[in-house]
Amino acid sequence: MAFAEVIGDPIAQSKSPLIHGFWLDALGLDGRYERQHVTSDALKAYIDERRGDPDWRGCNVTMPHKGAVMDLVDDPGDVRTTIGAMNTVVRRPDGQLMGTNTDAAGFYAPLAESDLAGAPVAVVGAGGAARAVLFALARADVGEVIIYNRSPLKAMGLLASFGLKGEVRGLDAALAPAALLVNASSLGMTGQPPLDLDLSPLPDDAIVYDLVYSPLETALLRAARARDLATVDGLDMLIGQAALAFELFFGQSPPQGRDDELRALLTA
Structure with a gap:
């Protein structure tokens, strides 16, 4: 079989x-x-x-x-x-x-109807999932990308390799205004530390996308929905x-x- x-x-x-x-x-x-x-x-x-x-x-x-x-x-x-x-x-x-x-295409599918050209994006994480996300974002012609990660050097190398303009900040840095926030890290996953972000800097029309799907209803998505922000959960990409x-x-x-x-x- x-x-x-x-x-x-x-x-x-x-x-x-x-x-x-x-x-x-x-x-x-x-x-x-x-x-x-x-x-x-x-x-x-x-x-x-x-x-x-x-x-x-x-x-x-x-x-x-x-x-x-x-x-x-x-x-x-x-x-x-x-x-x-x-x-x-x-x-x-x-x-x-x-x-x-297949991650890059799977990630971008729920965003295909969104106009992200020139828009600022925030990405948490710099691992394998983040690579697929950044690959897709580069082809969507987004604006400045800010990566939040424990290792600045690793994240800065990703920006350069995908030809994206932006900067790298630590995980404890304040969130910048962004049209799209993506959690491409394992933070918030069952058995992992939570992802604790203050979402107040995000505009009212921002999209919050959490690649974590275990649990499906993450603290990040709950916080986004509390602000009536558009959300995409990890099942869409999965x-x-x-x-x-x-x-x-x-x-x-x-x-x-x-x-x-x-x-x-x-x-x-």
């Missing part, structure tokens, strides 16, 4: 098996999608073992492997020098493993990137018009 997986450390919180399982059942496909706990030390062995399994269609990659996996698979789309992080590995019939990134990966793994697009059912399942 064809199967795909999501790998990471930790991995118990991942909702990807529910998403892909829902689509597989809806389409009547003979396949499965599972979680696989893979530590950093075991990543190479995992990839080597799966490479030889003809039933394995690939995997989604989550923290902390989005950078390290690039050294273990082929990169035909030059993800390394564009986004700099992989979240999807696909096995071809000849055993070749191809890495790609479902968007999963749809692209699903087609790569199983050769069919997810069923149309069933997102409400899927969200109800994921939030039950």
Whole structure:
């Protein structure tokens, strides 16, 4: 039976098996999608073992492997020098493993109708998820981007690599006015420290986008809704990137018009 997986450390919180399982059942496909706990030390062995399994269609990659996996698979789309992080590995019939990134498109899909050209943006975090976010923002031609991160040097390098104008501030710095605020860090995730931000500098028409989906209702989103700001939760990006990966793994697009059912399942 064809199967795909999501790998990471930790991995118990991942909702990807529910998403892909829902689509597989809806389409009547003979396949499965599972979680696989893979530590950093075991990543190479995992990839080597799966490479030889003809039933394995690939995997989604989550923290902390989005950078390290690039050294273990082929990169035909030059993800390394564009986004700099992989979240999807696909096995071809000849055993070749191809890495790609579906996070950028998944992130931007809920913002496609928003006019962000020239708009100031604030991003929290500078890891693999932030790379996909900044890649998408650069192509949306946004204005100044301020990154809030513990490591200023790492974040400044990201601005330069994506050709974005802006600056880097510490996590304890006051939030600047921005049309879009994105939490691309793990702060606020179950088991992680909270993301404590004063949202008062944001204009009334700002959008607050939290990539965290466990819990779905984060403190950041609650604070944004208390101000009647537009919000985007982590399921939007998760479902968007999963749809692209699903087609790569199983050769069919997810069923149309069933997102409400899927969200109800994921939030039950």
